[in-house]
Amino acid sequence: MQMTGAEIFVKALADLxxxxxxxxxxxxILHVYDALFKNMKVRHMLCRxxxxxxxxxxxxxxxxxxxxxxxxxxxxxxxxxxTGLATAYMDSIPVVVFTGQVPTLLIGNDAFQEADIVxxxxxxxxxxYLVKExxxxxxxxxxxxxxxxxxRPGPVLVDIPKDVLTGSARYDxxxxxxxxxxxxNYEGHPRQVESAxxxxxxxxxxxxxxxxxxxxxxxxxELAELSRVLSLPVTTTLMGMGAFPGSDPLSLGMLGMHGTxxxxxxISNSDVILAVGARFDDRxxxxxxxxxxxxxIIHIDIDPTSIQKNVPVDIPIVGDLKDxxxxxxxxVKGKKEAAAYRGKTAAWRxxxxxxxxxxxxxxxxxxxxxxxQYVVEQVYKLTKGKAIIATEVxxxxxxxxxxxxxxxxxxxxxxxxxGTMGYGLPAAIGAQVAMPGRLVVDIAGxxxxxxxxxxxxxxxxxxxxxxxVILNNGTLGMVRQWQELFFxxxxxxxxxxxIPDFVKLAEAYGAKGFRAEKTEQVxxxxxxxxxxxGPVLIDVTVDPGELVYPMVPAGASLTEMLLV
Amino acid sequence: xxxxxxxxxxxxxxxxSRVSGLxxxxxxxxxxxxxxxxxxxxxxxxxxxxxxxxxxVEQILKQLNKLVPVLKVIDFTGVDxxxxxxxxxxxxxxxxxxxxxxxxxxxxxxxxxxxxxxCYTIEMTGGEGKVQAFLxxxxxxxxxxxxxxxxxxxxxxx
Ligand SMILES: Cc1cc2nc3c(=O)[nH]c(=O)nc-3n(C[C@H](O)[C@H](O)[C@H](O)COP(=O)(O)OP(=O)(O)OC[C@H]3O[C@@H](n4cnc5c(N)ncnc54)[C@H](O)[C@@H]3O)c2cc1C
Ligand SMILES: Cc1ncc(C[n+]2csc(CCOP(=O)(O)OP(=O)(O)O)c2C)c(N)n1
Ligand SMILES: [Mg+2]
Numbered sequence: 242m243q244m245t246g247a248e249i250f251v252k253a254l255a256d257l258x259x260x261x262x263x264x265x266x267x268x269x270i271l272h273v274y275d276a277l278f279k280n281m282k283v284r285h286m287l288c289r290x291x292x293x294x295x296x297x298x299x300x301x302x303x304x305x306x307x308x309x310x311x312x313x314x315x316x317x318x319x320x321x322x323x324t325g326l327a328t329a330y331m332d333s334i335p336v337v338v339f340t341g342q343v344p345t346l347l348i349g350n351d352a353f354q355e356a357d358i359v360x361x362x363x364x365x366x367x368x369x370y371l372v373k374e375x376x377x378x379x380x381x382x383x384x385x386x387x388x389x390x391x392x393r394p395g396p397v398l399v400d401i402p403k404d405v406l407t408g409s410a411r412y413d414x415x416x417x418x419x420x421x422x423x424x425x426n427y428e429g430h431p432r433q434v435e436s437a438x439x440x441x442x443x444x445x446x447x448x449x450x451x452x453x454x455x456x457x458x459x460x461x462x463e464l465a466e467l468s469r470v471l472s473l474p475v476t477t478t479l480m481g482m483g484a485f486p487g488s489d490p491l492s493l494g495m496l497g498m499h500g501t502x503x504x505x506x507x508i509s510n511s512d513v514i515l516a517v518g519a520r521f522d523d524r525x526x527x528x529x530x531x532x533x534x535x536x537x538i539i540h541i542d543i544d545p546t547s548i549q550k551n552v553p554v555d556i557p558i559v560g561d562l563k564d565x566x567x568x569x570x571x572x573v574k575g576k577k578e579a580a581a582y583r584g585k586t587a588a589w590r591x592x593x594x595x596x597x598x599x600x601x602x603x604x605x606x607x608x609x610x611x612x613x614q615y616v617v618e619q620v621y622k623l624t625k626g627k628a629i630i631a632t633e634v635x636x637x638x639x640x641x642x643x644x645x646x647x648x649x650x651x652x653x654x655x656x657x658x659x660g661t662m663g664y665g666l667p668a669a670i671g672a673q674v675a676m677p678g679r680l681v682v683d684i685a686g687x688x689x690x691x692x693x694x695x696x697x698x699x700x701x702x703x704x705x706x707x708x709x710v711i712l713n714n715g716t717l718g719m720v721r722q723w724q725e726l727f728f729x730x731x732x733x734x735x736x737x738x739x740i741p742d743f744v745k746l747a748e749a750y751g752a753k754g755f756r757a758e759k760t761e762q763v764x765x766x767x768x769x770x771x772x773x774x775g776p777v778l779i780d781v782t783v784d785p786g787e788l789v790y791p792m793v794p795a796g797a798s799l800t801e802m803l804l805v
Numbered sequence: 806x807x808x809x810x811x812x813x814x815x816x817x818x819x820x821x822s823r824v825s826g827l828x829x830x831x832x833x834x835x836x837x838x839x840x841x842x843x844x845x846x847x848x849x850x851x852x853x854x855x856x857x858x859x860x861x862v863e864q865i866l867k868q869l870n871k872l873v874p875v876l877k878v879i880d881f882t883g884v885d886x887x888x889x890x891x892x893x894x895x896x897x898x899x900x901x902x903x904x905x906x907x908x909x910x911x912x913x914x915x916x917x918x919x920x921x922x923x924c925y926t927i928e929m930t931g932g933e934g935k936v937q938a939f940l941x942x943x944x945x946x947x948x949x950x951x952x953x954x955x956x957x958x959x960x961x962x963x
Contacts, residue, residue: 363823364830368873371818388873422815422876546867549860 246375246406247272250339253382253414255282259310261301261674262286263294267314269341269354272406286674286703289695291318293667295325295396296693298336300668303654304629305675306459308335308390315341316354319400320361324661326396327365331658332480333457335394337385344404345373359400367395375408380415387418392425393544394457425543429560434568437515437539437556441471442573442582444513444537446589449473450496450525453480453657454518454542454562456650461485463566464517470574472583474593476504478519479638480657483647488626493593494602497525498793499639502600505791505799507593508533516540518562521551522658531798541565600791602643603805610784611760613637613712617644619763620682620710623771628680629654631669633689634662635719637712639789641684663692669707670700680708680771687713687737697750700776708771709778714785715739722788726803747778755779807836807856809881809888809958810866815874816842816849823872824851833857833865837955848876852957881958888958891930893918894940897947898925906946913939924949 244252250273254262261284266274277285288294291313298309313322319340329336343352359371368388370381378401385397441447455464455477461484468475468491475485476493485492496504508514514536519525526532529551539556540548548557558565573579604614617640620628626646631654632638638655647653654672656664669683683690690711700707721735744754753773757766763781770779791802814820821840828835836854843850855865862880869878881888898906899922910917910927913935919926929939933956940951 359819360822363819363826373818420873423873544871546864546871549863553860 242411243409244412245272245276245409246378246401247276249375249378249410249412250382250401250406251276251280251283252412253379254310255280256414257383257386259283262310262312263288263297263301263671264312265291265294265314265318267318267341267354269315269343269403270312270318270401270406272403273312273339273341285312286699288667289698290693291321292325292663293693293696293699295322295336295338296328296661296664296667297671297674297696297699298338299325299329299334300631300654300671301675302334302336302671303668304651304672306651307675308337308386309671311336311338313338313340314354315343315358316356319358320356322398323361323365324659326362326398328656328659328661328664329396330365330367332453332656333394334396335389336396337389338396338398340398340400341406342371342400342402345402346404348402358398362398365396366398367393369398369400371400372402372405374410375405376410376413378405378410379413383415384418384420388420388423392423426559427543427561427564429541429558429565429568431568433556433558434565435572437558438569438572440537440539440556441513441515442578445585446510446512447471447473447586448493448507448511448514449475450478450508450514450516450519451475451481451484452478452517452519453484455481455484458518458543458562459650460563460566461650463563463570465489467566467570467573470570470579472586472590473515474507474590476500476508478522478525478657479642479655481519482642482653482655483650486648487646488648493597495642496799497522498527498795499643499789499791501597501602502791502802502804503593503597505793505802506596508536509798509800510592511536513537514539516542517566518542520547523551526551527793527797527799527801600804604787604790605805607784608760611757611763611781613640613714613783613787614644615760616710616712616763616781616783617641617684619767620684621645623764623767624680624682628652628682629669629672629676631655631665631672631681631683633665633683633685634660635686635689635717636714636722636787636789637684637686637689637718639719640712643789662686662689664689666690666707666709667693667696669709670696670705673705673707682771683707683709685709685711686718687711687715687743688717694746697747697752697776697778701751704775706775706777708776710767710770711743711778711780712783713739713743713780714783714787716785718785719789725788726792727794743778743780752776752778757781806858806862806882807854808862809886809956810853810855810869811879811881811958812851812853812869812875813843813877814849814851815876816847817874820849820874821851823874824869827868827872828855831864831868833861837953839955839957852955854956881960885961886958887961888932888956889930890933890936890956891928891954892936892940893952894927894929894943895924895949896927896943897923897949899923902946906943909939909942915939
């Protein structure tokens with residue numbers, strides 16, 4: 242049977258199990274919207290900005306592990322997705338963005354609402370397509386989902402000219418994807434795995450450095466098992482928060498620029514590092530030449546380009562973490578070497594424990610101004626650590642990482658690689674759509690929240706009960722922190738006079754607004770806000786002078802931490 | 806160190822910009838790049854010359870392999886290859902220089918492909934050393950224009 246491209250497209254989405262699409266219509270994509278109108282399987286959510294739509298698809302993906310989908314029109318609709326794509330690309334998030342395009346014959350003519358989005362998005366997508374013929378559409382849709390979600394995940398963009406949508410073809414969704422040039426390697430080499438275990442067991446001061454790859458590969462259980470069998474201390478990156486239970490005695494918390502003293506000291510003094518699904522980002526290594534000077538490095542990653550990129554590696558293992566960790570567990574579980582190893586490394590764990598004890602994450606409580614860290618602690622207390630937390634970018638993001646304990650993967654959603662202000666609110670909405678029963682909280686800054694505040698309308702329209710907690714310090718706090726520490730306190734362009742009135746703004750959108758201005762109000766205001774139905778915005782006036790500590794100044798080595 | 810890398814790619818829309826964009830986006834050097842169809846019209850071969858330390862070249866090879874339409878990447882370093890480049894060069898050919906041009910064309914087994922009143926256009930192919938030497942010898946005679954294809958290479962034997 243012949244169908245139009247638009248019908249083929251919508252049917253392919255439904256057949257691939259897509260339940261929701263975040264999007265925004267326009268001329269070039271209208272035929273798809275018409276086909277969606279008649280389709281009952283695929284729900285569409287109308288966002289208020291295409292950037293918001295991509296972040297929602299991204300939040301949906303991070304919270305659920307399923308691929309997020311976004312649909313927009315050509316030209317400005319397409320270019321508005323770029324920040325969302327780059328955000329997902331840097332953090333390896335499976336998202337597929339479909340853009341309308343001007344008719345094939347007009348491409349290149351500066352036609353109305355034409356943008357070369359395939360060219361523009363090439364460096365910030367895992368792969369992208371321009372569909373040239375209606376008969377290729379179903380296959381390309383299938384390939385796009387396959388590429389986005391396999392290997393190292395990432396965003397894929399598919400650009401669909403209008404005539405491809407109006408043209409007709411037989412519906413033919415291939416069962417299998419076959420791409421000659423794309424074969425991610427899932428199986429870790431057994432001999433490399435053996436060498437890795439041998440190296441690990443031969444040393445005495447091990448640390449596991451766990452990243453977002455643990456979450457992406459759903460191997461938190463394997464990581465926990467291996468670390469327990471060998472009593473391995475575990476530190477996680479920002480992207481790895483929740484990959485290992487934060488309350489576990491073996492957990493050191495986050496490492497890096499704003500990592501814990503214990504984690505940074507442990508990495509710096511370790512004699513072997515087991516890097517799992519982490520990419521040695523410069524926020525983590527500090528000065529590379531002084532990073533972990535005594536350590537042998539074992540690096541497991543599914544993407545060969547992550548290995549040996551920033552630091553030399555002693556034992557590289559390319560493969561899926563789940564597979565490699567299982568192989569490792571098999572080699573040590575129940576073996577007498579494991580018991581001996583736990584004994585041999587006990588002194589090292591003692592050393593780490595004493596670092597943790599002398600320099601825990603802390604702040605100076607005060608009766609006057611509300612401390613932002615206190616607010617995050619209260620959010621933790623109130624939600625018993627069971628919420629899904631999205632963050633904006635800046636100090637709010639760091640405090641959300643430091644003062645909330647994450648026990649489960651996919652409960653901390655944050656733009657790590659790109660550091661996109663305005664990510665949190667739409668990501669929280671997307672996460673809530675994926676996980677309707679969960680409490681989803683966006684820990685926000687007063688600057689970032691204004692970058693996608695319009696999505697409050699989306700939340701209200703679809704009754705998505707996200708809770709936003711603004712740590713309102715009246716400044717672009719993280720930038721101000723750098724100005725205070727490294728630019729002699731010249732606060733150039735970082736003051737945000739208290740505009741707008743967030744409570745009134747929430748109400749204008751039809752959401753509920755709450756405010757806390759004194760420390761003693763915080764628990765009650767949070768409780769009320771979280772208990773209220775529908776989307777809620779809680780504006781908490783916090784101490785603008787508060788800085789994020791520890792801090793490793795840019796370019797310094799990890800042991801050179803500024804402490805509270 | 807310089808590396809000659811051969812990349813087999815799907816012969817499809819945009820593949821050249823994926824490869825060149827990778828080099829510019831990541832700050833890798835690209836000294837020359839040649840692209841054309843292979844025996845299989847669905848596949849093209851790119852031969853590119855790049856340089857960098859071992860770690861950079863390792864990244865280049867891995868990043869190329871990671872592109873979806875890239876089918877195969879071969880680093881010719883340490884491989885016995887035949888490599889060639891085609892050069893078209895316009896050189897002054899008047900007065901005393903003329904016989905010298907003719908002599909060089911003969912010695913380097915080049916060919917004159919176009920003749921104008923005061924200049925010859927010469928076609929020459931050869932490996933890197935030969936091309937360099939030829940151009941160096943012509944330079945004092947007055948080179949007006951050079952067009953080079955960039956290097957292509959094929960492994961010896963089999
Ligand atoms: C203001 C600010 C401050 C920051 N401060 C810090 C800080 O102090 N500490 C910190 O850690 N970060 C910090 N970050 C975040 C930082 O920029 C990086 O985003 C983060 O460190 C990267 O985390 P990751 O190494 O876990 O890599 P990710 O980006 O999560 O990459 C995941 C890795 O896992 C691999 N992978 C994917 N799937 C699999 C699989 N199936 N099997 C095996 N491997 C797989 C991927 O190939 C990739 O190499 C900060 C960000 C901001 C915005
Ligand atoms: C889109 C974007 N623009 C600029 C920056 C640079 N930047 C990083 S943190 C920050 C300040 C964020 O302010 P706010 O949201 O109030 O958070 P705070 O640090 O005060 O908690 C800025 C401007 C960025 N990360 N993203
Ligand atoms: Mg702020």
